[in-house]
Amino acid sequence: MPKLKIALIDDDSERVEFVKKTLIEHQFDVVACLMTDQLNAFYLQQIHADVILLDMDHPHRDIIESCVSQFDLPTVLFTKNGHKETIKSAIEAGLTAYIVDGIQPAKLDNILEIAIEQYKKHKKLLNDLHETKSKLADRKDIEKAKVLLMNLHQLNEEQSFQLLRKNAMSHRMTIGEMSRRLLDAQLLLSQSQFKE
Structure with missing residues (x-):
């Protein structure tokens, strides 16, 4: 070792x-x-x-x-x-x-090994938490984007999800990222209309 x-x-x-x-x-x-x-x-x-x-x-x-x-x-x-x-x-x-x-160098090996394992465990928990928060945020954004598409194009929930999925795949991004782009674009359009 x-x-x-x-x-x-x-x-x-x-x-x-x-x-x-x-x-x-x-x-x-x-x-x-x-x-x-x-x-x-x-x-x-x-x-x-x-x-x-x-x-x-x-x-x-x-x-x-x-x-x-x-x-x-x-x-x-x-x-x-x-x-x-x-x-x-x-x-x-x-x-x-x-x-x-x-x-105490004689005990140090064990102390450091335990500390390293604790650190790895803590990092994994933080990564898992971050991943869970990202997934939750994606779900919320996907739901908002589906509702937006349903309202704009008179689609049902499944059709709006498939449209999001198709566009995400064609742009090589996740459905969550595509949803955020759509929501950002809608916000930009609504702000520009409000200014006029």
Whole structure:
């Protein structure tokens, strides 16, 4: 199994080198080692890691959010801070795992594997939710477009659906996309008539 590529981000300049050295000794591949005050969007985009490992005495929500949004990777925070509000804020910021303990390389493999699986599960749930919302939006738009066609051309429901489907296929788009185009065109026409 290939070694996990870790981007280590720390808020303690003395500790960061020690943690990096310890991780490397335990066969982890540390592809980046940054201080929290060195984070910038350009550099973050250059990092190719499997997981982000934050080691922070004082977790700040803005730093966590920055890491989560820039990397879009499993992000694990190690800290001594066990305050409930801090934990809640960090999880709301998108953290994958919050560990109230120092980094123990012997346990790290399991922690990171669990975090990666949690992250994958969370991403799948978000994708499923997005897909469901898109399907619901398509259904609503298709129904509106069918009613529009029925009113404009005195078609029944089946005929209007078939007309939508035929046009969607000929334009190589989904029925939902075709419905939105039709509704947008109708809105544009009704607005131009209103202005006249």
